[in-house]
Amino acid sequence: MYELNGIAIWSLQALAIDFAIIIALFVSLKFIKGWVSNLHANDEITERDNFAFGISFAGGLAALAIVLTGVSSGSFAPSLSQEALLMGGYGLLAIVLIKLGHFFQDKVALPKVSLHSEIAKGNTTASLIDFGHVVSVAVVIRSALLWVATEGWHGLPIVIAAFIIANIALLLVSQYRVQLFKRTNRSGDCLQQAIVDGNLAVGVRYAGFLIGSALAVTAASGIAPYAADNLLVSLTSWALSALVSLVVFILLHLLTIKIILAGCDISDEVNRQKNVGVATISAAISFAIGISMATLLGA
Structure with a gap:
């Protein structure tokens, strides 16, 4: 096989x-984003200067890139056509799963607010929540892809099950934040009202916590071994490990x-004074703990 500086030409x-x-x-994501949002991406970005739409779109790009690092890991397929099929197929699947997870988080975790409508209005807080949702979903999809030690399409059902x-674990995290906000907010407003009101600090803190939680979930990939001959046990172990990782993450964060x-x-x-600085520190702590758990315990 011909080589160039030690790298096979075929590679x-x-x-x-x-x-x-x-x-x-990446290019297709722009059109998909516009179609799903019922908005024209170029008009929102350049004509209306919709900062919120830009953040939301950037979140989608970052999420897709994160998932594709999981898709592209491992060895190449036996042929170039198979490699193209696997990369394209898993890439499209990644977009579908990101959108499904995103929809699930939006409609179930925050049913009283329409993030799409708020983003169309230019609500930056809603776009940060949206960013946190898609990136956290992407992180767990990538974790599932790396956890399933099976080449080709054979591991697809397990990836979807882990997804x-x-x-569900991320939904529990979202509900934890919603209930925590309700309990600690003196004015009596709910988290979803704070999003509608455009409390940027709330958006920063929520998104950071969700992404940190997703990173903590990836620790399950290192704790729970993948056994192709006993998938039920593997998935059960992975689910329990993910829940334990989340509990540990929350305790370490607190x-x-x-x-x-x-003091x-x-x-x-964050809630009343809308202090973005404090919210950013909180988000950074969430990320730091999550990435530490993912590095130390993850696959």
Whole structure:
């Protein structure tokens, strides 16, 4: 086989095909985003200067890129046509799963607010929530792809099953944040009203916590072994590990933020005073704990 600086020419051809498909998927996402939102992407970005739409669209691009790192991991397919089919097929599946997970999080976790409508109005807080939803969904899809140690299409049902389990776990996280907001907010408003009111600090904190939680869920991929000959046990172990990881994440987050922001009424600063600085620190702590768990425990 011909080589160029130690790299097989065939591998370079496969890489070229993968990059071409990845770029095509990124471009297609623009049109899919506009179609799903019933908005023209160019008009929203350039004519209306809709900052919120731009953040939401950027979240979709970041989410797709995250999932594609899971799709493109491992060895190449036996032939270039198979490589193109796998990359394109899994890429399209990734878009579908991201949209499904996104829809699930929006409609079930936050049923009293239409994020799409708020984003169309230019609500930046809604776009940050949207960003957190799609990126967190992408993180768990990537985790499932890497966890299933099966090449080709054989691991697809397990990936979908793990995706469903992970989305239920993320829904629990969302409900935890909703209930926590209700309990700690002195004015009596709910989280969804804060989104409609455009409380940017709430959006930053919520999105950061959700992404951190998703990263913590990926720790399950390292804790629960994948056994192709006993899929039920594998999925059960993965689900339990994901739940335990979430509990550990929440406890570590509470402990860490209380130490770092000692003497600060975090809920009041974020919910009532709309302090974006405090919210950003909280989001950074969520991300730091999540990525640490993913690195130390994940696959």
